[in-house]
Amino acid sequence: MPIRNLMAVLAACCIVLPMNVLASLKLPETIKVNPAALNAEPMCDPKISPSWRKAQVIEGVKIEASEICSPDNPHLIAAAVKGTNNISMATLMETGLSPDTIIKTDDIDGDGDPDRIIIKLEVIELNGRTPDFEGVIPTFDIAPGIQPGAWVFAPKTSGMSTENFESIRANSLLRLPSPVIRVEVGDIVQIVLENTHYFPHTIHLHGVDHPFSHHEYGSGKQGNDGVTQTSEINLMPGERRVYEFQPRQAGTMFYHCHVQTHTHLAMGLAGMIIVEENRPNNWLQTLNVGGGHVRHPSVAVKEQYDIEYDLHYHAMDKELTSIIQKYNDPRLIAREMNRRYDLTDSSEDYYTLNGLSFPYTLRESMIVVEPDQKIKLRMLNSGGEFMAVHTHGHKATITHYDGIEQNPAARITRDVFDMAPAQRLDLLLNTTNDGLHSYGAGAWLFHDHREKGITTDGMSEGGSMSMIAYKSYLDDTGLPKVAHGIDLSVFFTKEYYERRLPIWQDLDEAGSLGAPGVRSGIDADTQETVTNLIIGFIIGLLIYTALARKQHIKGAAAAIVSKLKGSKGSKTNE
Template identity: 25%
Template sequence: MSRTQPPAPLPPDETPQDPERRRLLGTGLGVAGALLLGARESAAQAAEPTENVPGARAPRQGSAAATASGTASQRWMRPGVPGRDYLPVEVPNGSKLPWKIVGGVKVFHMVAEPVEHEFAPGLQATCWGYNGKVHGPTIEVVEGDRVRIYVTNRLPAATTVHWHGILLPNGMDGVGGLNQRAIPPGETFKYEFTIRQWGTNLYHSHHDEMTQIGMGLTGLFLSHPRRPSGPRVDRDFAILLHEWSVEIGTARPNPNEMTEFNVLTMNARAFPGTEPLVVRTGQRVRIRLGNLSPQNHHPIHLHGYQFRITQTDGGPIQPSAQIPETTVLVPVGSTRTIEFVADEPGDWALHCHMTHHMMNQMGHDAPNMVGVDTRGLARLVQPLLPGYMPMGQVGMAGMEKHMEQMPVPPNSIPMKGLQGKYDYITMGGMFTVLKVRDGIRTYEDPGWYDVPAGTLADRADPAELERDGIDPAAPQAPAAG
């Protein structure tokens, strides 16, 4: 589980993101402090007459509101700055799209191009991505920002970019043929609009979508609120779910596949290639989940915790309507955001609960051998196929040792697995680990968790079995009812 970005130092315990606001609201000043802070913000905004009212949506270009108050293109706020205006999101195994400010506008440059991408150690493919990444770098902005995004096409085919779920003028929506000319190979197009909302959204090609999304032209588009409300989080993660068809031994995804996908990923990585999510005990955690899979919805389950679903791609959910869950269904083309307090240390699984989505490439399309008596089969077959060994008669668990001894096709990965602290982890695909630790000072992978004495499930003591009247060898009567 290697990290692609250097770990950031943790903030000190109890360090608020907005010290002045928390100090004022936490003292007897209360309302007076809040009014004072609001007055300071109003004065700062008055010095910038082109800004919108903070938190309000800019009017749509061409609407009556826009006509009355100036065009939407003239009404935006000062660019949001990380640390001052928002806590930057973490993208495990991913990256962020850099930006610069030109005339008060955040300027980005995206390059659509072929990318050599590693899904997990041992499996690499030629995909399509942005700026050398699959998935494309995450775009992170603030409500009220004016953004200008240049898109250069270095693919062998025309493309576009659709800003999925973003409120913007019709000519910026990115549907090839409907809203714009497709971007020919070698050309650069410009998209420009004002961010009038906050939440977790997506971007992807909207030209020959089956091919181009299937090849990897996707990414996350995150917008932070200009005036946050509610509990502040300490760790904010973003994960994009996707599925691929990479046939054994091939070097490219098959974008024409419609039903059978054999590589299931989080931020374009399959376990054991996924980074863990590392937090300190007691921190409030947000996990943003987006799904641009070609076919499947994904029920993402977190072990050890109950959480609340706080946002969809349509925006925040009012606290009274937030649903407590341990599994959240993330539909195709949607996002869901969950929040919880990490109050129990340990290594906790986070994964899709469609069981075949926790398998890697060579675990699919295998014959059903469960219950088959294969004694003597190897002796009969090996003269024809040296090295043959029957597999799967009691399921696929336990076969990892056999797989290590057998040659596998080039550029393919075994069914599943990673050696864990106690045994082999028979998981793959859309699976990662939330690692919660007491008192850590960095977000480096802390290794496997050492459980406290007396809290590890293990072989039962014979004396305890006798004490509790349990005879493992005795036949069991049918359960009552």
């Protein structure tokens, strides 16, 4: 067969074979993931008693009802209000706190509440590497199966860091975020930091009225600002330090570690500190562990609002948080964090509200309301980027920026609230159905409108999103009633955030957007390989032919050139 005929046949095969392969393929069956095969969690934490939701009185402290499915321990609230030194041993044993965690004494101004407050905090690692087994301890999930490494300030506790000897789950006091601290204008406050960690730390009272050093209190020249470059030396492991202040201005403030701030703050060593207005008989809930609903609000808040919520937004970089899951040698962790980790190349992967991501935010951080109420929202952004919180169905009014009250005539009402890193906003949420403040009852989302803020490690739905839920839209467990056949339980599975569950598989009976099975016939990868082999063979054959007939090709080329020259000469003679 002449070479050119062979080439024509091979070229035809190159075209026809892929067409035949395509024609032989059949669309695969849709594979449906059986919900029964998923590792589904209870949507409400089974370790939390439903009795905690009720309004009750403990140690003389009136505790408001909570409609959410995972409310705070009411005994813990009572201890935070009265002080661990002023409650019975039976109540203290229900909290897990140390007897000296919150000491309240001395009604200095004679108005019926204590004015000398001592708060003891420790530094705790969550989801860190252990040399004892493969895995991390103590565990704290921000969403199903999601366990970023973290550090937090935590109230001084008694007993174990885990729930019990058989569990590796952190006890309920050791969690993200660092606890909300509440004090009153004029209180003499001492925050005692006991460094139970392997790294140095400090506390900086961001926005809180405090002296630069302790000499104003007659206790020497010890620093009081938390900044190791100017105020004080590092607080080393095993040491303790007292931060003392007597605030003169009320407002929503911020506290955080100021040692290697670019990593320590991002790891979770940050919390809200709120200075309340001075009122008689103003027994405050000094700690709000986990933030959210303030079930014993201050006298000043109750004068103007029906409910109060603390909303602490934070974001974490997976690369940073994984360092403590790779090493348990402090020298190696210090090397990776202080010298090798580059914050300027980082990206945030986990977005939390009060330490949790959706769907766990539905357990603890829903804003539960009724019509015609005024709700106070205190918000903090301790992440490293700007955020834009959007409220569906409502427009709220900004009453305070960074703890400073705004002139009522200059207050802004809107539905998107920009917050810079470290910024705080106080909002008035009015549920009057007037088409402006509220559009009516419902289960309305509120979320960061940077779209990555509603993802968890890039997977949606997740992030810091939660809901403004009217009571009529909650079921008996305190979760939002689902509509249009949507099943929230799929979000309470590890498989969803492992990207193993097709999120649209149940949109129609045919499962047209479900997961495709294995193709019959030649699959696409094999088809591509065969096609590439044929094309490569043809190209190689062409090159071989060109080399084998090089002399013939050169002669033909010379003849063509000669002919062209002859044609040009004829035209010149004419």
